[in-house]
Amino acid sequence: MSRNAESTAFRSALEVIRAVEPRVADAIGAELTDQRESLKLIASENYASPATLLAMGNWFSDKYAEGTVGRRFYAGCQNVDTVEALAAEHARELFGAAHAYVQPHSGIDANLVAFWAVLADRVESPALKKAQVRQVNDLTEADWFALRRELGNQRMLGMSLDAGGHLTHGFRPNISGKMFDQRSYGTDPATGLIDYDRVAEAAREFKPLILVGGYSAYPRKVNFRILREIADSVGATFMVDMAHFAGLVAGKVFTGDFDPVPHAHIVTTTTHKSLRGPRGGMVLCQPELADQVDRGCPMVLGGPLPHVMAAKAVALAEARRPDFADYAQRIVDNAQALAEGLLSRGATLVTGGTDNHLVLIDVSGYGLTGRQAEQALLDSGIVTNRNSVPQDPNGAWYTSGIRIGTPALTTRGLGAAEMDQTAELIHTVLTQTTAGANADGTPSKAKYNLDAGLADKIARQATDLLATYPLYPGIDLS
Ligand code: DSN
Numbered sequence: 001m002s003r004n005a006e007s008t009a010f011r012s013a014l015e016v017i018r019a020v021e022p023r024v025a026d027a028i029g030a031e032l033t034d035q036r037e038s039l040k041l042i043a044s045e046n047y048a049s050p051a052t053l054l055a056m057g058n059w060f061s062d063k064y065a066e067g068t069v070g071r072r073f074y075a076g077c078q079n080v081d082t083v084e085a086l087a088a089e090h091a092r093e094l095f096g097a098a099h100a101y102v103q104p105h106s107g108i109d110a111n112l113v114a115f116w117a118v119l120a121d122r123v124e125s126p127a128l129k130k131a132q133v134r135q136v137n138d139l140t141e142a143d144w145f146a147l148r149r150e151l152g153n154q155r156m157l158g159m160s161l162d163a164g165g166h167l168t169h170g171f172r173p174n175i176s177g178k179m180f181d182q183r184s185y186g187t188d189p190a191t192g193l194i195d196y197d198r199v200a201e202a203a204r205e206f207k208p209l210i211l212v213g214g215y216s217a218y219p220r221k222v223n224f225r226i227l228r229e230i231a232d233s234v235g236a237t238f239m240v241d242m243a244h245f246a247g248l249v250a251g252k253v254f255t256g257d258f259d260p261v262p263h264a265h266i267v268t269t270t271t272h273k274s275l276r277g278p279r280g281g282m283v284l285c286q287p288e289l290a291d292q293v294d295r296g297c298p299m300v301l302g303g304p305l306p307h308v309m310a311a312k313a314v315a316l317a318e319a320r321r322p323d324f325a326d327y328a329q330r331i332v333d334n335a336q337a338l339a340e341g342l343l344s345r346g347a348t349l350v351t352g353g354t355d356n357h358l359v360l361i362d363v364s365g366y367g368l369t370g371r372q373a374e375q376a377l378l379d380s381g382i383v384t385n386r387n388s389v390p391q392d393p394n395g396a397w398y399t400s401g402i403r404i405g406t407p408a409l410t411t412r413g414l415g416a417a418e419m420d421q422t423a424e425l426i427h428t429v430l431t432q433t434t435a436g437a438n439a440d441g442t443p444s445k446a447k448y449n450l451d452a453g454l455a456d457k458i459a460r461q462a463t464d465l466l467a468t469y470p471l472y473p474g475i476d477l478s
Pocket of ligand 1: 043044107216
């Protein structure tokens with residue numbers, strides 16, 4: 001691919017947009033500059049390829065295509081069928097899955113599709129059976145009450161939020177917490193690791209319909225073989241949300257017991273994190289759940305987004321190339337180098353390190369909340385996000401942690417030496433920042449003090465660090 005072609009494509013696109021609303025064209029250009037100049041350590045972000053980005057910006061966006069390949073509720077979907085089938089084929093091949101559903105618009109959507117599929121498959125309900133065979137009009141008022149009672153009283157066991165679980169795994173601020181009676185398993189307070197015996201005990205006591213594996217802030221591998229055994233022992237369906245680490249599964253860094261696909265009944269993911277595709281979601285499942293999963297739209301999803309499915313097909317094709325495995329391994333190597341750099345400078349890390357793409361720093365050792373640390377780092381050109389740590393005394397808003405991840409910087413080409421320099425920059429900011437006070441002199445969990453000159457200096461050092469690894473080197477908008 002010539003660099004000229006990428007520059008021409010994006011320059012021309014911006015020229016066309018500028019003719020209608022120049023402020024949008026300017027904002028798109030400014031976003032590229034911001035992304036190029038900041039040290040992006042958000043564990044859930046990445047940089048999709050120019051081919052993936054371009055596959056989204058076209059007339060596929062205009063097409064409605066409710067239904068599935070070859071069985072649509074709208075006419076004229078032959079080209080949508082092509083890209084949806086391609087994306088699903090790449091997904092099945094890449095992950096060794098029996099079935100792939102590539103329509104979900106996001107991770108939450110993918111999880112809702114999975115929850116519905118499991119409820120519909122597992123809940124013993126004569127009313128539901130009637131509804132499933134499309135005798136909806138025959139359902140009496142009593143049937144509807146029974147149906148709601150039966151579906152609404154199901155149990156889910158997932159990882160607790162402060163141990164690194166995700167909001168969509170049954171927590172109250174999310175619809176999943178309103179749909180399910182949820183209980184969670186945490187981590188061992190001494191090691192920070194999942195204690196599988198405790199998970200088994202919780203499953204025996206609670207008897208969930210769904211056991212959820214997966215996380216958004218747990219820095220270690222998870223043994224999915226053991227979790228499946230636990231699910232089987234209590235008759236639960238085993239679901240894994242691999243949104244954060246799908247790229248490590250695709251790149252065969254997580255294999256055997258650590259690859260969820262052969263062990264779980266159903267696996268959900270986003271496509272834009274370590275997998276490096278477009279914003280979106282996906283569900284992989286065993287054959288017995290395929291029919292229910294394919295009812296995702298219109299059951300819980302709006303019309304599929306054909307332009308995003310086209311981009312998923314492109315990104316999944318990229319992930320099937322041999323160099324993606326090298327990329328995935330470098331993500332983990334970089335996270336470990338970053339962890340070592342931080343530990344050697346005195347930082348406290350949850351679990352003492354990492355074996356995936358993310359590191360969770362407990363910033364209470366620096367005398368800061370997560371919110372103070374996040375803002376001080378941002379002032380210094382380092383983009384991270386605050387995150388709870390296990391048993392966090394500061395709750396989910398202020399938090400005591402900073403989550404950092406390496407998928408994005410690894411895409412740019414940074415390696416172990418640069419991770420050590422990044423650790424130095426982070427450590428310098430955190431040691432030089434102090435907690436601030438409110439106007440009445442009481443301690444603030446949000447205010448902080450950091451010398452502006454130092455913040456500027458660190459930001460320049462961060463930009464220098466990135467200069468050798470240009471983002472989108474083939475795109476010149478000037
Ligand atoms: N926002 C994503 C994350 O950071 O984990 C998913 O919710």
